[in-house]
Amino acid sequence: MNVDERVGQNIRKYRMAYNMTLKELAVLLHKSVSTVSKYEKGDISLDMSTFVELSRILKVSPLAIIGDETAKEEEECRYAEKIEKLYMYSYDAIGKVIIKSVIEQQVVEGNGNRYKVHLFNDVSEIREPGDCSGLYTGEYEKEGFIGTYMLHNQALKSEHIMISCVNNLVNPGQQLALVSGLSNYTMLPITFKAVISEKEIVNKEKLMNLLTFNKDDIKQMKQINYLTIQNMK
Structure with a gap:
């Protein structure tokens, strides 16, 4: 699983936990439903401003969106905490x-x-x-x-x-x-x-x-x- 797929899984997880639809998240992000769907599927990468905005909307740390599995899969990556x-x-x-x-x-x-x-x-x-x-x-x-x-x-x-x-x-x-x-x-x-x-x-x-x-x-x-x-x- 690559980084975009892992990030997409975590976005979907937190969105569902808030009982939020794709459309509702798209409105908050000022993106189309199609774009947000592609984020969740890992088809496209998030730009930095969208990544920061997602962290704010979902009320989670950036690490929670990236996912600790990334640190395990990429040995050259070292995060302060998992x-x-x-x-x-x-x-x-x-x-x-x-x-x-x-x-x-x-x-x-x-x-x-x-x-x-x-x-x-x-x-x-x-x-x-x-x-x-x-x-x-x-x-x-x-x-x-x-x-x-x-x-x-x-x-x-x-x-x-x-x-x-x-x-x-x-x-x-x-x-x-x-x-x-x-x-x-x-x-x-x-x-x-x-x-x-x-x-x-x-x-x-x-x-x-x-x-x-x-x-x-x-x-x-x-x-x-x-x-x-x-x-x-």
């Missing part, structure tokens, strides 16, 4: 379905513990994160084996979520998390479990064990009067 991709899983008990989300984060220059973050929530397909139910942006800050995401919904500015994470003692490549925010169903505050992983998790039974609250969780909550995560040992 984009880290993570996979987040949660469980919707009402719909009885595991929700898959994709996190893309980039280290803030000069501070290796802070990251700029894009969360593509509830994706239809892991490899097509732009096809999601909502895009959240914000920051992630880590300290040792714990970390916190502070994100807000790009479609609904008043909606914020906080994700509190702790490293899984059994699997260092995973973080166990509690997500706090407003319910889409009741518009009331809620908290639910999540797993954030460096790799895709395909074992549904394993995920269900991590994502659902069990009797011990409820028992402890009654004893201490707050909800917490039982880390695996």
